Amino acid sequence: MSGQAKPALRQKVLVLYLANSALDSPTVAWAVYDGTGETLHMAGDADEPPYASGLAALRDGWRLFQASQLLPHARGEEFDLAYLKYEFFFEQLAEVAP
Amino acid sequence: MSPPLLTSAQMASFVARGFLRFDGVVPDEINRQFMREAGPIPEVQDGVRIRKLYGEALAANDIAEAPAGTPLSEVYAPASALGRLLDLPVVRGAIESLVGDKPVFDHHFLHITFPPAYHAAGAGENLSQHTHQDSTIDPRTAFDLQIMYYPHAVTREMGGTRFIPGTHLRKVSEVALGRYQNMRGQQHMVCDAGTLLFLHHGIWHGGGVNLSDRTRYMFKIRMHASGPQTWRWDLSDLPPPGPQRPIFYRKSAPEPNTVATLLTTPEPWFEQDTGRLEYVNRIRLWRYLSEDDAFDVDYWMTRLETGPR
DSSP: OOOOOOOEEEEEEEEEEESSSSTTSBEEEEEEEETTSSOOOOTTSOSSOSSSBHHHHHHTTOEEEEEOOOOOOOTTOTTOOOSOSOEEEEEEEEEEOO | OOOOOOOHHHHHHHHHHSEEEETTOSOHHHHHHHHHHHOOOOOOOTTOOHHHHHHHHHHHSSOOOOOTTOBGGGTSOTTSHHHHHHTSHHHHHHHHHHHOSSOEEEEEEEEEEOOHHHHHHTTOOOOOOOOBOSSSOOOOSSOOEEEEEEOSOBOGGGOOEEEOTTOTTOOOOGGGGTTOOEETTOEEOOBOTTEEEEEETTOOEEEOOOOSSSOEEEEEEEEEOSSOOSSOSOGGGOOOOOOOOOOSSOSSOOOTTSHHHHHTOOOTTOOTTHHHHHHHHHHHHHHHHHTOTTOOSTTTTHHHHOOOO
């Protein structure tokens, strides 16, 4: 047995908001959270998205782990708008030094 | 003398996008007076947190506090920088157009965004503010006005207010939307000294991170109407109601800068389906301001309101 410590894993999270429920529709908003600490992202730090669509993120190795549901519109509230509707969470696992 | 009121095109742009920007309209002399009244910021001190410095700066400056509900005309001394600013014809005209000539003061605040050295000295992180909507969930059609005043030039490095045009009609709960780090079409206030940003209270916004070596100031005043908020602007450029335009199948681009075109111009962040609901909600706001329940653009409302033919 080697005494060498195993690298630890950290999660990088990418959140994309798309123009409709299709993963290949255009990105309209986004967020990045980097659990490795290598990069720090914050509100207003980029005016262009990291990926043009959800499919582009998949092709670059991001793994989809959550997508927003499509819900019917409550009667009387059909025109009420609040939060962005088409939210997709992706992750990558990255090794960091123990 | 009556101040210059907003045009119908400016009002329609405000209804659609939630802001109007007036670059460099406040004279330098008033800007300098404001900076004197806002007072100096203490030097960087090791181990001292920004919250403490901020509290000291607010307590020491010459800008008076005022109770919510005070007539705006009674909040600032006429000779003060803010009293003089609010008396500028361009400011009076825009306020009157949006919330009438007797607005009521809600609150104001001096926003100070410190350079990196202050954060480092206080062992704090230098981050931008999460994007949010002010106050709390607000289901009204009526709107409050927020004036953002930039008393000195703001560079991109200094951060500036970030806002997302067209988000103001969404009913959200303050910073619940903080997860949206960036949105297509977001704007950052980079401006000359004396610039004013007039905002619908619902617009999504946040303070940018200051990466420069200069302290950044912004002063915000929130107000609401005391009477009817309708037909307050300059109506001389408003055409009489006419027939609807051809929709979808058009052989030429729509005429620019008309009320109809402005209310149906999408923002880059619009989702494909809810973008149409944004048009519906813009039309509803225009109906409120113009007291015209039959107003429509491109049949978005008429189609929904028409019974059996």
